[in-house]
Amino acid sequence: MTAIETQQHEPATTKLWLRSYEDPGFIYRHVSTRSPRDCTPEEIPVIDLTHMFGDVAGRQKLAAEILHAAETSGFFYIKSHGVPEATITGSQEEAKKFFYLPEEVKLGVKADPAVSFYGYQGPGTRRVDPGTAPDTRESFNFHYQPKFDPVHQGRLADVPKDVTQHIPNDDYIWNDVGLPKFQSELVAYWQSCLSLARQLVRILAVGLDLPEDYFDRVTTYPGSDLTLNFYPGYGDKPVEERGEVELNAHTDMQILTLLWQSEGRGLQILNTENEWIFAPPIPGTFVVNIGDFLMRLTNDRLKSTIHRVKQNGKFDRYSTAFFFGFNFNEKCGVVPTCVTESMPAKYQPVTCGELIAKRLAAVQQSES
């Protein structure tokens, strides 16, 4: 093959801008412009959680499977996860009803940036990738509250002040929008995800050769945000009027994310060859991905992988992301099993809250 032919066949690349934690607030990667293909089961495996509560041998085998996926693509599907189908359906029905409400009703529970970024966010109000146009998705999100957490029921007076001070006072996001079951269905779903995430973190500890309860101390009041996403379908709009990317390229910031997605491709993951691959919805599963904070705690052993969403079709797409982090008031350093003489800790201890604040500050600086 001649040099010229090689050039012609080389896939074109484009510069992809990403938020970072350090000055100047963003970095870039050269990524392929080739159309995405579906992921293979080796790239994003489906992991059966049946043995999550089983005997030690079963838990260790499961932990090894999860660790392998977390160290390679940073993404995996989970099945037999224990979240009841009725809980998923209940929350999704409310999500759909909410997004179909008239805009002025949704604006009644919109995020007030002076207080927090929780509540409703309309299309075009956020931009996660500084190199492109604002995201066109709509979303509604809420955060951890001890009063929603079954572990603290009846003992709310015991919640320490250094926990409550990190919790925004934004109950207006639950103002009446005329959907009597909106809050209860969403909180029930959030509670199931919370319990699943706490258990997954125990399995991750096993996989990292740590005591199973190693992280329990930092999951008592964990950062646990639930985001409902809505990506309107194109319907019969001509191609030239369609948006480019609905949720721009980013990594998730905390420990792990549990993602439910409706039918239709949308979620794309950047593989190690810098090519986008689809993680199509698989009925009965959630997609799990590792966040930046866990990557940091494992000295970059587990991967927080770049992903984005493109609305790929005629029909509306929905997704629900549960972002699980550690207690916002606890500093966490690199875990001892991810440090060796030749690979010393690359990062200083930090709290999940500090890390997020750092990225937001870098973002603000890059936008001002």
Ligand SMILES: O=C(O)CCC(=O)C(=O)O
């Ligand atoms: O909608 C999706 O499939 C992914 C959403 C996502 O990545 C996020 O909300 O961080």
Ligand SMILES: [Fe+2]
């Ligand atoms: Fe994400």
